[in-house]
Amino acid sequence: MVFILHREPTQQEVISYSYLHFTTFFTFKVAATAKAMKQVHKFTESYDDDKTKLHKSPACKNDECVDCSDDTCPNFCKRQECPPECKKDCKNQLSRAKPKSVPFFIGEAGSKGRGLYAKTNISRDDRILYFTGEVISKEECLKRMEKYEGEGVEHSYLFECGKFVCDSTKHGNAGKFANNSCNANMHAVQWKIHNTNRSYRGVVFTAARDIKKGEELTIRYNFDCDPSVKRVCLCGELNCTGTMNKIAQSSKRNIKEEDHKKNGTTSKKRRVESSGASGKKKEKTSTFQSIGAYVHSTKVPKNEKKKYKNYLTNFLIRSQCKLEELGNPREALIRREDLHQKAISSEAVNIPSVRVAY
Ligand SMILES: C[S@@+](CC[C@H](N)C(=O)[O-])C[C@H]1O[C@@H](n2cnc3c(N)ncnc32)[C@H](O)[C@@H]1O
Structure with a gap:
C-alpha cells in the first residue's frame, strides 16, 4: 500500500518560493524573510538532482553573519550545511552534532511505539535533528515496501524527499522515531548535508513553534492515500x-467550522481574534515549510514481534555506537540510559510512562 505524504501549505506572512523540481510529488515551498529576499534567487537551485554528486558547500564568508543560524548565512539560506572549516561559532553543523548536545531523546509513546521527546526547551525554527536514511528511487521504494510488508515491519520509515525516498528502516x-500529530511541533525541511555520500543525505526537522522540555516531537505525516484505508491517529491532540x-481541503474546512461552532466563534470574530489592531497577525509562523514522505502500512505477525524488537534494539545500539565512535555496544547502551534517566528525572519533565528506548 502506498501513501504519499503531502505537507499542507502553512499560512506565511512572507513570500514563498516553489521548487519546480519537486512538483512530481508536491510543491515544496521555502519561505524567505524580507531580509533574505535579496538572496531569493538562490532558492531556484534544486535539491541536487544528481544523486551521485557529493555535495560540498563553501564556508560562510559573510561578515554580517554571526553563527550561521539565520538567513544572513548563504548556506543557511540555501538550506545546506556549512563545512567543518566554517566559522568558529558556526551552528550550521547539524550532521556533526555531538550526541550529548542533541536536544531530544527516544522514549516509549504508548500504542504509537517509540517516539522522540524534547530534552530541553527548543525555540521556534531551531533545527532539531537531521533525518537520514538510504536515498532510494521511487521504484526501489515500492519494492522495499513489499519486502518490509513480507518481513512484518510494523512501522514505516520511508520518507519522501523530492524525487527520492529516504529509507531509514x-x-x-533517531529521526525515524518522530510520530505523527495533528498539532505537530516540527517541520521537515530538506537540507543538504555537507560532503556526505548519496546514501545519507538528510532532511532536517525544525521546530515549528517553541517547544517545552519533555514535549513529544512530532511531524504531520498527512498520508495521501486511498481514503477508504483509514490510518488511525493516536496523537490525542x-x-x-x-x-x-491527508484530509481534503473541503472536509478540513468543515472540521474547522464544526470546531468553531462548538467553541461559539464566528468567522468574523475569529478574524478579529487572530489579528492585532493593525490587522497584522499576532503570532509569527515558522519560516520553514515541511516536505513529505512515503509510508507503507504493515502489521507485524505476533510470532515476528519479538524478532523485530530485537532487531530494532540491536540497530539502535549499533547506530549509537557509531555515533559515539565507541567500540563497545554495552558501554554505549549504559551511557545512553544514564543520559535519558537524567533527562527524565530532572524537574519540569512530565512524560507519563516513558521508558527509555536505549
Ligand atoms: C516513522 S515511524 C515513527 C516511529 C514509530 N512510532 C516507532 O516506534 O518506530 C511511523 C509509524 O509510527 C506509528 N505512528 C506514528 N504516529 C502515530 C500516530 N499519531 N498514531 C498512530 N500511530 C502512529 C505508525 O505505525 C507509523 O507507521
Missing part, C-alpha cells in the same frame, strides 16, 4: 482528526 538515525490520512 535499516540505516537511519484536541484537534485530532482521528486519522493520519
Whole structure:
C-alpha cells in the first residue's frame, strides 16, 4: 500500500518560493524573510538532482553573519550545511552534532511505539535533528515496501524527499522515531548535508513553534492515500482528526467550522481574534515549510514481534555506537540510559510512562 505524504501549505506572512523540481510529488515551498529576499534567487537551485554528486558547500564568508543560524548565512539560506572549516561559532553543523548536545531523546509513546521527546526547551525554527536514511528511487521504494510488508515491519520509515525516498528502516538515525500529530511541533525541511555520500543525505526537522522540555516531537505525516484505508491517529491532540490520512481541503474546512461552532466563534470574530489592531497577525509562523514522505502500512505477525524488537534494539545500539565512535555496544547502551534517566528525572519533565528506548 502506498501513501504519499503531502505537507499542507502553512499560512506565511512572507513570500514563498516553489521548487519546480519537486512538483512530481508536491510543491515544496521555502519561505524567505524580507531580509533574505535579496538572496531569493538562490532558492531556484534544486535539491541536487544528481544523486551521485557529493555535495560540498563553501564556508560562510559573510561578515554580517554571526553563527550561521539565520538567513544572513548563504548556506543557511540555501538550506545546506556549512563545512567543518566554517566559522568558529558556526551552528550550521547539524550532521556533526555531538550526541550529548542533541536536544531530544527516544522514549516509549504508548500504542504509537517509540517516539522522540524534547530534552530541553527548543525555540521556534531551531533545527532539531537531521533525518537520514538510504536515498532510494521511487521504484526501489515500492519494492522495499513489499519486502518490509513480507518481513512484518510494523512501522514505516520511508520518507519522501523530492524525487527520492529516504529509507531509514535499516540505516537511519533517531529521526525515524518522530510520530505523527495533528498539532505537530516540527517541520521537515530538506537540507543538504555537507560532503556526505548519496546514501545519507538528510532532511532536517525544525521546530515549528517553541517547544517545552519533555514535549513529544512530532511531524504531520498527512498520508495521501486511498481514503477508504483509514490510518488511525493516536496523537490525542484536541484537534485530532482521528486519522493520519491527508484530509481534503473541503472536509478540513468543515472540521474547522464544526470546531468553531462548538467553541461559539464566528468567522468574523475569529478574524478579529487572530489579528492585532493593525490587522497584522499576532503570532509569527515558522519560516520553514515541511516536505513529505512515503509510508507503507504493515502489521507485524505476533510470532515476528519479538524478532523485530530485537532487531530494532540491536540497530539502535549499533547506530549509537557509531555515533559515539565507541567500540563497545554495552558501554554505549549504559551511557545512553544514564543520559535519558537524567533527562527524565530532572524537574519540569512530565512524560507519563516513558521508558527509555536505549
Ligand atoms: C516513522 S515511524 C515513527 C516511529 C514509530 N512510532 C516507532 O516506534 O518506530 C511511523 C509509524 O509510527 C506509528 N505512528 C506514528 N504516529 C502515530 C500516530 N499519531 N498514531 C498512530 N500511530 C502512529 C505508525 O505505525 C507509523 O507507521
